[in-house]
Every structure is written in structure tokens, then in C-alpha cells.
Amino acid sequence: MANPDYHLIGKSLPRIDSAPKVSGEALFTGDLNLPRMLVGKILRSPYTHALIKTIDISKAKALKGVHAVITGQDTAGEKWGVFKYTRDQQLLCVDKVRYVGDEVAAVAAVDEETADEALDLISVEYEELPGVFDCFSAIAPGAPVIHDSHPRNINVAVKIEVGDVEEAFKKCSIIREDTFAADEDSYFMMEPYAVVANYRSDGSIEIWMPNASPHTKAKALSNALRIPLTKVIARKITIGGAFGGRSDVFPAEFITCLLSIKSKRPVKVVYTREENSIATRMGHAMTTTIKTGVDKEGRVLARDIVSYLDGGAYSSTGPIATSVPFLCHEQTYRLENVRFHGYRIYTNKPVRGMIRIHGRSFACGIDTQLDMIAQELGIDPITIRLKNARRPGETTATGSYVSSCGLVECIEKTAAKSDFINKFNNKKPFHGIGIGINSVQTGFPLGIRGGSQALIKFHEDGGATVISGVVDNGQGNDNMLVQIAAEELGIPVEEIRLISADTEITPTDAGSYSMISTFGGGNAVKRAAADARRQIFEIASELLEADPEDLVAKDKKIFVRGAPHAGIPMEKIIRKSLLIGRPIMGTGSFSPEVDQRREWVSNPRGQLSQAFSFGATVAEVEVDPETGTVKAHNVTCAQDCGFALNPMVVEGQFQGGVAMGGQGGMLTEAHHWSQGHVLNPTMLEYKIPIIKDMPNIETIIVESIDPVGPYGAKEAGMSIAMSAAQAYANAIGNALGIYFNRFPLTPERIFDAIENRKSGIETAWDLEPARVIEFDK
Amino acid sequence: MKKLLITMTVNDEQFDLMVRPNETLTETLRERLGLTGVKEGCAEGVCGACAVLMDQHPVRACLTLSMEADGTSITTIEGLASDGKLHHLQESFINHGAVQCGFCTPGMIMVSKALLDEKPSPTDDEIKEALSGNLCRCTGYKKILEAVRSTTQIDPKKGA
Numbered sequence: 032m033a034n035p036d037y038h039l040i041g042k043s044l045p046r047i048d049s050a051p052k053v054s055g056e057a058l059f060t061g062d063l064n065l066p067r068m069l070v071g072k073i074l075r076s077p078y079t080h081a082l083i084k085t086i087d088i089s090k091a092k093a094l095k096g097v098h099a100v101i102t103g104q105d106t107a108g109e110k111w112g113v114f115k116y117t118r119d120q121q122l123l124c125v126d127k128v129r130y131v132g133d134e135v136a137a138v139a140a141v142d143e144e145t146a147d148e149a150l151d152l153i154s155v156e157y158e159e160l161p162g163v164f165d166c167f168s169a170i171a172p173g174a175p176v177i178h179d180s181h182p183r184n185i186n187v188a189v190k191i192e193v194g195d196v197e198e199a200f201k202k203c204s205i206i207r208e209d210t211f212a213a214d215e216d217s218y219f220m221m222e223p224y225a226v227v228a229n230y231r232s233d234g235s236i237e238i239w240m241p242n243a244s245p246h247t248k249a250k251a252l253s254n255a256l257r258i259p260l261t262k263v264i265a266r267k268i269t270i271g272g273a274f275g276g277r278s279d280v281f282p283a284e285f286i287t288c289l290l291s292i293k294s295k296r297p298v299k300v301v302y303t304r305e306e307n308s309i310a311t312r313m314g315h316a317m318t319t320t321i322k323t324g325v326d327k328e329g330r331v332l333a334r335d336i337v338s339y340l341d342g343g344a345y346s347s348t349g350p351i352a353t354s355v356p357f358l359c360h361e362q363t364y365r366l367e368n369v370r371f372h373g374y375r376i377y378t379n380k381p382v383r384g385m386i387r388i389h390g391r392s393f394a395c396g397i398d399t400q401l402d403m404i405a406q407e408l409g410i411d412p413i414t415i416r417l418k419n420a421r422r423p424g425e426t427t428a429t430g431s432y433v434s435s436c437g438l439v440e441c442i443e444k445t446a447a448k449s450d451f452i453n454k455f456n457n458k459k460p461f462h463g464i465g466i467g468i469n470s471v472q473t474g475f476p477l478g479i480r481g482g483s484q485a486l487i488k489f490h491e492d493g494g495a496t497v498i499s500g501v502v503d504n505g506q507g508n509d510n511m512l513v514q515i516a517a518e519e520l521g522i523p524v525e526e527i528r529l530i531s532a533d534t535e536i537t538p539t540d541a542g543s544y545s546m547i548s549t550f551g552g553g554n555a556v557k558r559a560a561a562d563a564r565r566q567i568f569e570i571a572s573e574l575l576e577a578d579p580e581d582l583v584a585k586d587k588k589i590f591v592r593g594a595p596h597a598g599i600p601m602e603k604i605i606r607k608s609l610l611i612g613r614p615i616m617g618t619g620s621f622s623p624e625v626d627q628r629r630e631w632v633s634n635p636r637g638q639l640s641q642a643f644s645f646g647a648t649v650a651e652v653e654v655d656p657e658t659g660t661v662k663a664h665n666v667t668c669a670q671d672c673g674f675a676l677n678p679m680v681v682e683g684q685f686q687g688g689v690a691m692g693g694q695g696g697m698l699t700e701a702h703h704w705s706q707g708h709v710l711n712p713t714m715l716e717y718k719i720p721i722i723k724d725m726p727n728i729e730t731i732i733v734e735s736i737d738p739v740g741p742y743g744a745k746e747a748g749m750s751i752a753m754s755a756a757q758a759y760a761n762a763i764g765n766a767l768g769i770y771f772n773r774f775p776l777t778p779e780r781i782f783d784a785i786e787n788r789k790s791g792i793e794t795a796w797d798l799e800p801a802r803v804i805e806f807d808k
Numbered sequence: 809m810k811k812l813l814i815t816m817t818v819n820d821e822q823f824d825l826m827v828r829p830n831e832t833l834t835e836t837l838r839e840r841l842g843l844t845g846v847k848e849g850c851a852e853g854v855c856g857a858c859a860v861l862m863d864q865h866p867v868r869a870c871l872t873l874s875m876e877a878d879g880t881s882i883t884t885i886e887g888l889a890s891d892g893k894l895h896h897l898q899e900s901f902i903n904h905g906a907v908q909c910g911f912c913t914p915g916m917i918m919v920s921k922a923l924l925d926e927k928p929s930p931t932d933d934e935i936k937e938a939l940s941g942n943l944c945r946c947t948g949y950k951k952i953l954e955a956v957r958s959t960t961q962i963d964p965k966k967g968a
């Protein structure tokens with residue numbers, strides 16, 4: 032919605048980073064080339080589970096052109112984990128490997144061929160151990176143990192209980208229990224992972240890599256390398272997509288630094304597509320059993336949920352990953368009596384992290400089951416959602432106050448625009464319509480805390496430079512920061528420079544995960560700009576002999592409201608400020624108000640995030656019953672993003688969310704396995720949507736104007752990615768009259784469900800339920 | 809490995825280069841000529857990020873041996889702008905918000921350019937067909953389609 036008070040905010044301005052990207056000028060990590068730079072390569076475990084007996088690197092070291100060879104012996108067994116209590120991943124394996132791809136040794140050499148040859152010359156003697164490859168066998172008594180500290184391979188156990196669940200179930204008129212499962216999915220950001228490290232003679236090290244938080248990376252590397260934080264410098268670089276897959280710290284960063292330190296030369300490691308899939312992160316496979324009880328009207332009175340997440344070999348963001356599917360759910364729906372048991376379970380497979388539609392089986396399960404209950408009650412999917420949807424001013428089950436919430440508007444608008452009720456009631460054969468709704472956080476505690484700070488300095492020509500720690504993964508954060516500063520300062524976007532995401536220069540920022548960048552970093556820049564403007568107005572008020580309160584900054588001029596012709600050019604004020612010894616420098620900071628005592632496992636209650644976004648997506652599909660293939664025709668999505676700072680950017684996020692969450696996430700995207708080996712690590716076999724697959728997408732921006740977000744903004748697009756998966760699942764189910772419970776819905780699965788159609792309101796397949804795990808028994 | 813001499817014109821400039829028989833065009837363009845606008849997303853011919861024009865036709869540089877480029881004229885994304893002015897396709901990608909992370913962008917633009925050079929008024933289906941070998945993980949393709957369509961000379965309503 033255009034707001035007449037703003038000149039730039041709320042307008043679809045082209046992003047500032049687009050021009051260098053369309054010209055080929057933008058440099059990504061793999062594009063960097065430093066003098067004397069070496070090629071780094073990593074030797075990985077070929078086994079799913081094995082002890083390392085001996086490693087012989089002597090031949091590799093002796094090879095001409097090899098400048099460094101490192102193994103776990105060079106690292107003091109240094110371990111990584113997001114939290115102190117989850118440090119379980121050795122940055123180079125010392126005694127044991129736990130998945131195919133675990134890092135065992137690395138080399139730096141003059142060129143790729145020499146590096147490859149050196150890897151071949153390293154001989155490692157392993158003693159193979161039996162492995163476990165799925166949650167149910169991993170927790171079985173007597174199963175091989177992957178980490179000695181974790182019996183039954185239970186990495187994280189989260190328990191949340193609110194209200195009186197058992198009592199509430201007694202009052203329900205319908206109770207259902209169903210189980211939903213989904214395979215592992217993957218990010219497949221277009222840029223393969225790469226790292227460049229440059230150790231310098233003053234003992235400092237520069238590092239470039241796609242990342243979601245340079246400050247977090249620098250801190251972790253400082254600890255692991257035992258180099259003071261001040262000397263670990265994560266530099267700004269263009270990043271080719273993240274989707275949750277660049278948030279964590281990876282061994283490759285540490286390894287590349289170590290290679291550079293050892294060889295005293297810059298080193299570049301570029302991952303193959305296969306390495307990007309297996310040795311960064313992937314999505315969790317997950318099984319969720321949901322028991323829901325409702326009253327006669329369809330209001331949910333009680334819910335009991337158990338989830339098993341296949342975490343792979345290490346913790347990564349484990350406690351967060353285990354909790355977030357539930358937290359999104361409790362934000363979306365009113366729940367007075369609810370119990371959640373989440374278990375993240377170790378297996379001998381690649382490490383799992385958070386992904387854009389993290390917890391497909393959970394979210395799609397909730398919404399599929401809701402449709403089943405609606406059918407039992409004889410009400411439609413819209414009605415049952417409106418009965419249970421979150422409203423503003425309410426508090427979630429675990430105690431987060433929701434100040435702004437446009438979920439009802441999202442549901443109503445998508446339903447109206449797609450003509451949902453009419454299409455649902457007058458169904459054409461093999462055509463289906465479905466709705467999904469969801470909610471995400473704008474920031475949550477992630478081990479590193481502290482908000483975002485920003486600085487703004489000025490040039491004698493009246494231009495400015497914004498300095499912020501916020502990183503841009505491709506979503507448009509750089510533009511967001513500049514558009515906000517331009518609005519506040521009345522300086523055109525083109526005359527504002529941005530220095531961001533460089534730990535040597537930029538102040539701390541919490542990182543661009545958990546959807547906090549606009550809310551946190553945007554607010555910090557807005558405050559810094561307001562601070563600078565105050566200083567500018569002070570000087571201008573002397574020159575104009577006017578009250579600072581009456582001044583306006585616009586078009587690089589400061590003038591008394593209503594008298595733009597008599598304005599003073601910005602450059603004049605900047606020069607004056609230098610002349611009188613009061614140079615202008617804006618500073619601002621923002622930390623969201625959350626409950627700092629809240630902890631993922633030990634204390635999952637209190638304010639989680641200061642604001643939440645909400646979204647609804649409706650999908651319309653057609654299924655070919657002969658082949659099981661799905662054609663999505665139309666998708667209508669609405670999100671309450673608070674306020675759209677740049678509607679074109681917001682729409683782009685929605686559309687990308689539909690592609691990854693719905694089209695890819697529900698139809699094709701899954702990893703296939705054989706005994707812990709990924710069968711489809713590359714783009715050839717892992718199918719992400721192409722342009723021809725995409726449906727027509729209608730986007731609806733809902734603006735609830737959050738009281739704290741900058742101009743009321745929260746986050747853009749994540750609630751769409753999540754709800755699109757749910758909408759597709761329900762639409763396909765609606766087309767066939769089948770309730771699907773195993774995702775994604777590949778043609779084989781759909782065909783199988785049609786062939787073995789069950790009668791009554793039942794899920795398509797009988798899956799083994801996830802049950803509460805009794806300890807010490 | 810014995811190297812071979814090739815001659816190729818890249819963005820209107822002629823180069824004599826010694827290349828290995830197994831050297832890909834991606835390697836030659838990126839590593840020897842510094843044309844890092846040629847991206848490598850998959851190295852197996854699937855993603856289209858490495859698309860360049862060889863004698864006006866789009867090819868995947870990762871699947872093309874540099875030897876095959878001997879005697880040809882190559883255009884990369886760096887060669888599209890002229891006289892300091894961006895090509896209208898580049899402008900259109902910017903103005904339509906068709907660029908997010910930008911990793912797929914050079915390939916998308918090169919393939920679109922080849923299409924429009926051959927067929928100034930493609931239908932939506934023809935644009936989609938031409939771009940179906942270019943993957944984008946960020947945009948959902950809608951704004952890319954709009955960006956290309958807006959530079960064509962037809963009524964956008966025609967040919968859905």
C-alpha cells in the first residue's frame with residue numbers, strides 16, 4: 032500500500048545489487064583470485080561408520096606442487112556445534128568417521144590436478160563399523176551407537192506441554208491420530224559452496240564464503256583456530272542463495288584457513304555439486320504422529336504430537352531444528368492444550384540443518400488432518416481454519432505474545448481470489464483445490480545473541496555510506512538497508528553506498544537467519560539514519576533559522592516544511608558540519624525484545640520472537656490418474672509481511688517460495704538412499720522446478736503494520752514457502768479424494784495410493800507412528 | 809598433457825591460447841580470461857549458469873571443450889553492454905526484479921538473448937521452452953518470464 036508519507040519506502044524500486052549481477056561484475060566466492068593462490072581439496076570418508084586406524088600422508092606431502100597436507104592430528108580434535116552442549120562435530124575427524132563425506136584430510140597444491148593426485152596418495156586405514164540409516168532402527172535397543180555420549184542415538188529431546196491435554200481430549204467429539212512422513216530435501220542453491228582463506232604475516236586471516244552471518248562464522252573460527260576474534264576477518268562477498276543452508280559453520284571453512292596458515296598462501300576450496308549436497312547440510316527426514324481432538328464446531332481442543340527427525344551424523348542446529356516445526360504451528364493455530372515430543376536422532380548420514388520448508392511432514396500433516404476432520408464434521412477447509420487461526424493480541428501456547436497478525440485476512444483473501452468454496456463444492460474430476468496456512472518467526476535466539484548496529488557517514492558531496500553487519504544471501508537485504516536509509520535521509524538511493532557483512536568494519540549483526548534481517552538490521556539502519564538526520568537538522572536549523580521539528584529532508588535538500596524552494600543542499604550542511612567541528616555520524620542499534628531466559632530444550636517458554644509473519648496459500652491442481660503426475664495450474668498466496676518495503680522484492684520472495692515449497696517441495700524434491708549413500712546428490716537426479724513446471728502465481732500482500740518492525744515490516748516470503756507445501760498436498764488429496772501422508776508426492780506414490788485406495792476418511796498409507804521414547808528402560 | 813593452440817574471438821577481442829585437450833570452455837573463460845560472469849553451477853550440463861553464445865548460439869561452457877571453440881566467436885555476459893550502456897535485456901531483468909541472488913542471471917540473459925536474436929517476438933511458451941534448461945532457485949521464474957517478455961515486440965496477452 033503506498034503511504035503518502037514515504038517517498039521511497041513502499042515503492043517497487045529496482046534492487047541496488049542487480050546492475051552488477053546482470054553485467055557479470057558481481058564476484059561470488061568461487062570467482063575470487065588472489066596472487067599465489069593455491070587449490071584446496073578435501074579427502075572424505077568413503078564409509079558410513081568407521082574407526083580411523085592410521086593415516087599416512089607422507090607420499091602426498093612429497094608430491095611436487097603440494098604446499099600443505101592436514102589431518103585431524105593438526106587440529107587438537109577441535110569440535111563444532113551451535114550450542115556448547117551440542118559440540119559434537121570434529122572439524123577434521125580424528126578417530127572416527129560417521130557418514131560418507133566426513134572430512135578426513137585436506138591438501139593445498141598449485142593446481143587442481145596436483146591436489147587431486149595428492150588426495151590419491153593419502154592412505155587411510157579404516158575399521159568399518161555397522162551403521163544406522165533411519166530413526167526407528169537408530170533408537171532400537173542394541174543399535175550401533177554413533178556418539179558414545181548419546182545412548183540410543185538420541186541427539187536432542189524437546190518436550191513441551193501446555194494445559195491439560197488428557198482432560199481436554201475427554202471433551203472432544205472427534206479425535207483422530209494420523210502419522211505423516213517426509214524424506215530428506217535439499218537446498219540446491221545455485222552457487223556451489225566455496226571458501227577462500229588468506230593468512231597474513233601479521234597473524235590475521237581473511238576469509239570469504241557464502242554465509243548467513245559473517246560475525247557468527249568469525250567467532251566460531253576464532254575459537255577453533257585459536258586466533259583472536261579481531262584478527263579473523265570474514266569479508267563481504269556476493270552469495271548465490273542460502274535457504275537456511277549457509278547458516279551453520281562447516282569444517283571446510285576451518286580446513287581452508289588451516290591450509291592457508293600452513294602454506295602461508297591464499298587457498299581456495301570450491302565444492303563440487305555433490306560435495307555441496309552431502310558435506311554442507313540437507314533437510315531432515317521426519318516422521319510426525321499427530322493426535323487431534325475437536326469439538327462439534329471443529330475447534331481444536333487438544334493436540335498431542337510426536338516427531339522424529341533424522342538428524343544425520345552431527346547436531347548442527349539440532350535443538351532449534353527439533354523445535355521450529357512445532358513453534359511455527361503454535362503461532363499459526365490457537366492451542367490451549369498441547370503436548371509435543373520432538374526427537375532429533377543421529378544416523379550415519381549427512382548432517383541436517385534448517386531448510387526453507389523445514390518440517391514438511393509436520394506442517395502438511397497438521398493441515399491434512401484438519402481437512403480430514405473437516406470432512407468428518409461436514410464443514411469446509413476454510414471454515415475450520417478460520418475457527419482455529421491465530422488472531423492479533425493473543426499469546427501462543429509457549430507464551431509468545433502476538434502483537435500483529437493478519438492471518439485471517441490472508442485466509443479470506445486467498446479463498447476469495449481463488450473462488451475456493453465454489454471450486455471445492457463443485458469439483459471437476461481429478462481437479463483439486465487445497466489451502467495451507469503457516470507462520471514464521473522474525474528472529475530467534477541462535478546461540479549468538481545481540482541485535483544489529485549500524486553507522487552512517489557522509490561525504491562532502493552530500494552522499495552517504497551505510498555500514499551494517501547484515502548479510503545478503505540473495506533475498507535483497509542490501510537493497511532493503513539502502514532503501515531505508517534513503518527514505519530517512521532524503522538522499523537518492525544512487526548516492527548512498529553500502530558497506531556490509533565485513534567483520535573488520537561492520538558492527539555486529541545477528542545474521543540473516545530466522546528471518547530477522549528486516550526487523551533487526553532494518554530497524555538499526557533506520558535508527559542510525561534518524562540519528563544522523565537529527566544532527567543534520569540541528570545544523571540546518573541554525574542556517575535556516577527554523578525549529579528542527581519543522582524541517583524536512585528530501586531530494587538531497589533540507590527545507591522548512593512546505594518551502595522546498597528555500598532548501599539548503601545536503602552538501603552544504605555536511606561541509607558546514609566539518610567546518611564547525613561537528614562532523615555528522617549516525618549510529619543506531621536494535622535488539623528485539625525477547626525472553627532471554629527462553630532456551631530450546633531446558634526452558635521452551637517465554638517470548639520467542641518479537642514479531643511473527645503469517646501466510647496462506649491456495650493451490651489448484653490437476654492429476655493424471657494414469658500416470659500419477661500433477662499439473663499445478665494456479666497458486667494464490669497471501670502473506671502478512673507487516674508492511675511491504677518494496678512490493679516487487681516481496682512478490683519475488685512469495686514466487687520463489689511457491690517454487691521451492693510447493694512445486695518442488697511437494698512434487699519432486701527428495702533424496703534417495705542406499706545404506707547411507709545418497710543416490711541423487713546432483714542436479715541431474717534431484718529435480719528442482721524448471722520454468723515450464725511453474726503454475727500461474729497470484730500474490731496478495733497483507734499489511735498488518737507491526738508496531739515495532741521498520742515502517743511496520745516483518746519478513747517476506749517464508750510463510751508462503753511453508754504454506755505452499757501444505758496447499759499442494761491438500762489440493763492433490765482433494766483431486767483424488769485421498770489423504771496423503773508421505774511426502775513428496777511423486778507420481779509413483781500417487782499412483783500407488785490410487786491403486787491401493789482405502790475406504791473411509793483414512794490416510795493413504797499405514798506408517799509406523801512416532802512414539803514417546805522412554806529413557807533408561 | 810600436450811597443449812594445443814586455438815584462436816577465438818571473445819567479446820569482440822581476438823585471443824591465441826594454448827589449451828589442454830580436456831580443458832573446458834568454462835575453465836578457459838573464467839580462469840584464463842577472467843570472465844567470471846560465466847558461472848559454474850553444476851559442471852554437468854544441467855543448470856545453464858555457464859551458458860555463453862558461440863557464433864550466436866547458446867552453448868553450455870561446462871560441456872564444451874575449448875578446442876571446439878577454435879575459430880569461433882564467443883559472447884559472454886561481460887560482452888553484452890555496449891558503449892557503457894547495458895543491453896535492454898539486462899535493463900529489463902533489473903527493472904522487473906528478475907534478479908535475486910544473481911547466480912543464474914548471466915546464463916538466463918545469454919539464452920534469452922539468443923532466443924530474441926533469432927525470434928524477436930516469441931510467445932510465452934517459446935520463452936519457457938528456451939529457458940527450460942536454465943535453473944533458478946530463487947525467483948520462481950515469474951519475474952524472469954516477465955523480464956524477457958517485456959523486451960519482445962508482441963502483445964503480452966497473446967500466447968500464454
Ligand code: FES
Nearest residue numbers: 849851855856870
Ligand atoms: S555449469 Fe554448465 S550447465 Fe551447469
Ligand code: FES
Nearest residue numbers: 909912944945946
Ligand atoms: S536468482 Fe538466485 S538462482 Fe536465480
